[in-house]
Amino acid sequence: MESVIRDPSLAPEGHRKIEWAAAHSPVLAAVRERYLKDGTFEDLGVAVALPVEAKTAYLAVVLAEVGARVSVAAPLPSVVQDDVAAALAERGVAVFANSEGSPEDADRWMELALEAATSAGEAVLIDDRAGLTRIAHTTRRRLLAHLRGASEETTSGVVRLRAMEAEGVLEFPVLAANDARCKHLFDNRYGTGQSTLTALMQSTNLMLGGKRVVVLGYGWCGKGIARYAAGLGARVTVCEVDPVRGLEAYADGFDVLPALEAAGVGEVFITATGNLHVLGEEHFGRMRDGAILANAGGVDVEIDVSWLRATAEEVYEVRRHVEEFVMPDGRRLRLVGGGMVVNLTAGDGHPVEIMDLTFAIQALCAHHLANRAASMEAGLHPLPPELDEEVARLKLEAVGMGVDSLTEEQRRFLAGWRE
Ligand SMILES: NC(=O)c1ccc[n+]([C@@H]2O[C@H](COP(=O)([O-])OP(=O)(O)OC[C@H]3O[C@@H](n4cnc5c(N)ncnc54)[C@H](O)[C@@H]3O)[C@@H](O)[C@H]2O)c1
Structure with missing residues (x-):
């Protein structure tokens, strides 16, 4: 099937990026050698269905190398x-992705990817926010x-899939790759932590040291963001709805405040909840002039950008990826990455080594499903x-480290109760 891309002549730079990702992905390479062949x-x-950048491309290349019909x-x-x-299209993968498309185009691209993958037989899906699964259960049921x-x-995809399962409408098995420890402990925490702050600093060209940074949501992503921000010298406040996670943030050394109170305190606000309108009209009303807003969560409605657009007297791009909203009272609120997932829209996404783990997990999930889905x-x-x-073992091996195994005696001790 013909790829849908913006400009084939851009391929040389894309190939270089994919090679860089490949050179820093020893775990996925080891998984390919030991399992996928x-x-x-x-x-x-x-x-x-994943952000189309170099690490995803390398996953697609690896799957194609072991014989898959990849879209x-x-x-x-x-x-x-x-x-x-x-570059990916040039390597024979069917690609449906154009940075100048619309959100409606993205649904069409996912339909095309499903069609391409099933064009000559059966397929498995590697999904993002359950997009392909939603389409397979609605407009492409055949x-x-x-x-x-x-x-x-x-995480957001798993939440939606749980809702589908509870309604009894999920018609095939889904592996929750996100819930694998080698995924969320590293990708959500360290990956989002580093790449969100890199994207923020790069797009604003401001320092975080000394700034009052408010992190909304103290799940795996929020913990990473708070930790990296504190490491850069920011004064971090956390907002939560789960009191235990709020307490955890307090024990980790952060202030914990309701979002409406934090709104008056913060200079930089980063959402990471996967929830709707975590920052909205009331919060915007209390923010100081020049407040910076960004979303690291997987849904693009955490910050009520529609309200901002409808209410601001003027909106303009002050820097690449940074829009300034001039409010009716003259205060300026600055939104990075359009309220969409900031580390991808205004950055290169997670570090390669993190995605190496995530995509090793994904490759093993696809392999497991391919062989076991029927049962x-x-x-x-x-x-x-x-x-x-x-x-985890392959990664430790790749960095020259390792862990012990339980002795038989220890295994018996842990399994028993008489000793
Ligand atoms: N930017 C990235 O690259 C990236 C990477 C991984 C996950 N994600 C996305 O980030 C989001 C969070 O993922 P996670 O793994 O940290 O999830 P999580 O479930 O571990 O954490 C979410 C936290 O947000 C809190 N929360 C929910 N509503 C809230 C509200 N109104 N105010 C304050 N806190 C609230 C929850 O109590 C929970 O502690 C998801 O949408 C996920 O898909 C993004």
Whole structure:
């Protein structure tokens, strides 16, 4: 199937980016050598919906190398790097991604990726925010019979899939890749922590040291953001709705305040909840002139950008990726990355080493589904823990470190109760 990309002539820069990602992805390379070359993927379709940048591209390349019919769709135009899309298309992967498209185009791209992956047989899905799964259960139901199952990348996707499962409408097995320890402990925490602050600092050219940074949500992403911000010298306040997580933030050394109170305190606000309108009209009304807003959560409605656009007297781009909203009372609020996931829209996403772990997990999920889906019930499943542990072991090996194994005596001691 013909790829849908912005400009094929951008491919050379994209190839360089993919090579850089490949050179720093020893775990995925080891997974390819040890697990993926067993013939599982020969003539199997794999439809991938993920931000189209170098690390995703390398995952697609690895799957294609072991025989899969790979198609890649961007779940949003704002997470597309056109040079990488062009390079991937040149390597024979069906790519549906254009940074200049609209959110409606993204649904069409995911439909095309599903069509391409199932064009000559069965397929598995590597999904982002359950986008492909939603489409397979709505506008492309006729393809359901060709889909063995899916593996889900994000917290927000797992939340939606749980809702589908509870309604009894999820028709194939889904592995919650996000819930693997080698995924969320590193990707959500360290990956989001580093890349969100890198994107913020790069797009604003401001320092974080000394600034009052408010982090909304103290889940895995929020913990990483708070920790990196504190490491850079910021004075961090955390907002939560879960009192235990709020207490955890307090014990970690941060102030914990309701969001409306924090609104008057902060200079920089970063949302990481996966929830709707965590910052809205009331909060904006209390913010100081020059407050900076960014969203690191997986949904683009955490900051009520529609209200800001409808209310501001003037909106203009003050720097690349930074819009200034002049409010009716003259205060200026500065939004980075349009309120979409900031580390991808205004940055290069997670560090390569982090995505190496995540995509090793995803590759093993796809492999597991390809072989076992027939014996799995429709619904959400965890990744088998031994695969999670294998990824950690491979990474430790790659950095010249290692862990011990329990002795037989220790195993018996832990399993018993008489001693
Ligand atoms: N930017 C990235 O690259 C990236 C990476 C991984 C995950 N994500 C996304 O980030 C979001 C958070 O992921 P996570 O793994 O940290 O999830 P999580 O479930 O571990 O944490 C979310 C936290 O937000 C809190 N919360 C919910 N509503 C809130 C509100 N109104 N005010 C304050 N706190 C609230 C919850 O109590 C919870 O502690 C998800 O949407 C996820 O998909 C983004």
